[in-house]
Amino acid sequence: MEIDWLTVSAQIVNFLVLVWLLKRFLYKPIIDAMDRRQKGIADNINEAKDRDHKAQLTMQDYENKIAALEQDKTKLMQEAEAAAQEKRLALEEAARKDVQQQKELWQKHLHQEQKNYLDDLSKTTVKAIQDTGRRVFSDLSDSSLETQIITVFLKRLHDLDDDLLKHLKASTSDFHIVSAFELEAPMKQKITQAIHKNINDSANVNYIVSSDLLCGISLDTGGYQVGWNIDEYLKEFDQRLLKSLNYNSDYESKTND
Structure with a gap:
């Protein structure tokens, strides 16, 4: 059997043409x-990845904001508690x-x-003492309370301690005799004589009546004083009474507490 090379060649050409046609119009478009x-799928996947990445970033941002809000809330609550504590x-x-x-x-x-x-x-006590003293001295003797006060005062002038006597003798000021009652002339003379004899024979002596002096008499000169006064005894009485009042006040305060 003989091969028809022309037919074979034509078929080969036809096959190549068919392959080219298929490639050109079928395979290539496909x-x-x-x-x-x-x-497109790759683009969609990349776009989806981008969206997912952006979503993750957005979520992270929201989470950060929520955490910041929580911190701010905690801080604000702490500040509010501190302010309330400070106010309290x-x-x-x-x-x-x-x-x-x-x-x-x-x-x-x-x-x-x-x-x-x-x-x-x-x-009230001074008045009572004065009245009682006058009655007592009147009953026991013919001397008045004022006379007894002067007697005690003259004795003090006679029995001055050396240091006080030294200061009184050195004083260049007038001698002021202050009494709670008016002194009679003989009493003034007796006091002046005692001062001149015991302290200073050239001292100028003035006599003053003062209601501030409680039933007593005193000598004042150059900042120094010699005298006798019921007020000395009343001060001790006042201190004892005040101590008693303070004790009662403290006791009542503790009882009320």
Whole structure:
């Protein structure tokens, strides 16, 4: 059997033409479409990845903001608690000061009332002592209370200690005799003579009546003083009475507390 090379060649050419035609009009469009589809899929995947990345960033941003808000909330609550604590302490301090002021005011008022009471009591006591003394001295002897006071005063002038006597003799000031009652002329003369004899024979002696002196008499010169006064005994009486009042006041305060 003989081969028809012309027919074979024609068939080969026809096959090559068919392959080219298929490649040109069938395979290439399909491959291009597949490439475009693959590229589109890849683009979609990349876009999805981008969206996912952006979503992750957005979520992280939200989480950071939420964490910041939580921190701010905690900080604000701490600041609010600190402010409230500070306000509470300030109110407590103000209340404590107010209570202390009220207590001091009450104590001051109490002390003033005690002082007024003691002053009134002192005046009443002095008057009672004067009246009683006059009656006692009148009953026991013919001497008055004033005479007995002068007698005690003259004895003190005679029995001065050396240091005080030295200062009195060195004084260049007038000698002031202050009494709670008016002295009669003989009494003044007797006192002046005692001063000239015991202290200074050239001293100038003045006589003054003072209601501030409680039933007594004193010598004042150059800042030094010699005398006798019921007030000396009343001061001790006042101190004892005040101590008793303070004790009773403290006891009542503790009882009320």
